[in-house]
Amino acid sequence: MKNECADCACVLRSSVNMKDCQLEMLGGSHVVVKFKKGDSIIKQGVFSTNVTFLRKGMAKIHISGPSREQIVKLVKAPTYLGLPTTFGDKINQYSVTSVIDSEVCFIDLEVFKRLLGENKDFGSYILMELCKSEMEAYRRCASRTQKQMRGNLADVLLEFSENLFEADQFILPLSQSDIGNWVDTGRESINRTLSEFIQDGIIEMQGRQIKIIDKKMLKMISQNG
Amino acid sequence: MKNECADCACVLRSSVNMKDCQLEMLGGSHVVVKFKKGDSIIKQGVFSTNVTFLRKGMAKIHISGPSREQIVKLVKAPTYLGLPTTFGDKINQYSVTSVIDSEVCFIDLEVFKRLLGENKDFGSYILMELCKSEMEAYRRCASRTQKQMRGNLADVLLEFSENLFEADQFILPLSQSDIGNWVDTGRESINRTLSEFIQDGIIEMQGRQIKIIDKKMLKMISQNG
DNA sequence: AGAAATATGTGACATTTATCACAAAATAAG
């Protein structure tokens, strides 16, 4: 396989000054693996000694809660997967599953750590990422629990449209019951609320193809709760 | 004021190898401030250039959600406060308020950053802390949203008993409405559920003095949800 | 100490969401 690590790393190059020898070090210790839609990339409870980087595609991060599986967030490439689970413990604390065909780069943990120590920029980049995602987690949790259905579903649709696909039209990569697991409700409620949105002319839907018609209204719903 | 930084830092010494010169650097750039119960230590939305370390006491971390204030977690000394908010952005992303009389050490951000770069142990210690608290946030959020009242309140009581005070008897540092803001419900529900627990002989209560009688039952309630 | 503000206890009632049940459709598997 061609060494695609420079590509991988170029994502970081914009913000991080990475020396060629460090790139080589990365290049020498990585494996790229393809995952199909629905394949498990990281499994909660399993021992792991790799840092995982999502090169292409999209994945859901989920954790098994007291009664059901909870989707914590959806991420798109390029991004590291499971940094917190990698550093805190050798045992994965959550699962990651691809939701569309994806490519993942597995990097040896020791090499990664050495890099962190050697390259100050890289270290603070990772630190920042962790901080951002922790803050994000707090905000989302507060949002989820305080808003009700319509607000939460609006958030999900906006998240797809604005962050994940950056388009007003997209194909939902999740089933309705997954969305339910994301916003803490049953699939039935999701289904009903989607129907309401269609009725109200906020979105159009055919199968999993979704088109956002009235984004302003969606934002209103997201805000007022 | 006597330079108490060696004390402060000794917390880290167990896990981190900190050189004396580095300790001195810290010592030269810190200010210790006392806070009374209820005082605001960090205010969401305010500009900040300090790293904040809780030397003594206990504090609540809270964030303003869409409709009300959400308590994210309670922490006790010794611990850093607001690392994620300090690094991600110069503007505080959440608030921290002392819930009992406390002492806080303000450290210059630049000095802290230099230290991070110089001392690899320290850097990875901080990294780990961030990872742990992110994982904790995920777990808690899933728990909160999936359990109902009794389960959540049981969790809160156990958190006080096992982690914060490490005793079966303690004085609640939060009002019932604060607890409501913590577990996403109104003060009325908290009140009623506390009464139930008393009725069931699980706890005793006089004013804010709480005594846990049947911890086993409390854990049962916490688990089954 | 006395007044004002904040916190607690408790009932009645409305609302939201969870749950169950079952049919129809769409996808995946052989």
Place this chain on the structure above:
DNA sequence: CTTATTTTGTGATAAATGTCACATATTTCT
């Protein structure tokens, strides 16, 4: 291409919790 499995659509009902309304304590402030 046909069968099995997973998803989606929709009604009826139950259960949990949010909300409002007051009374009573308790704390804080001057």
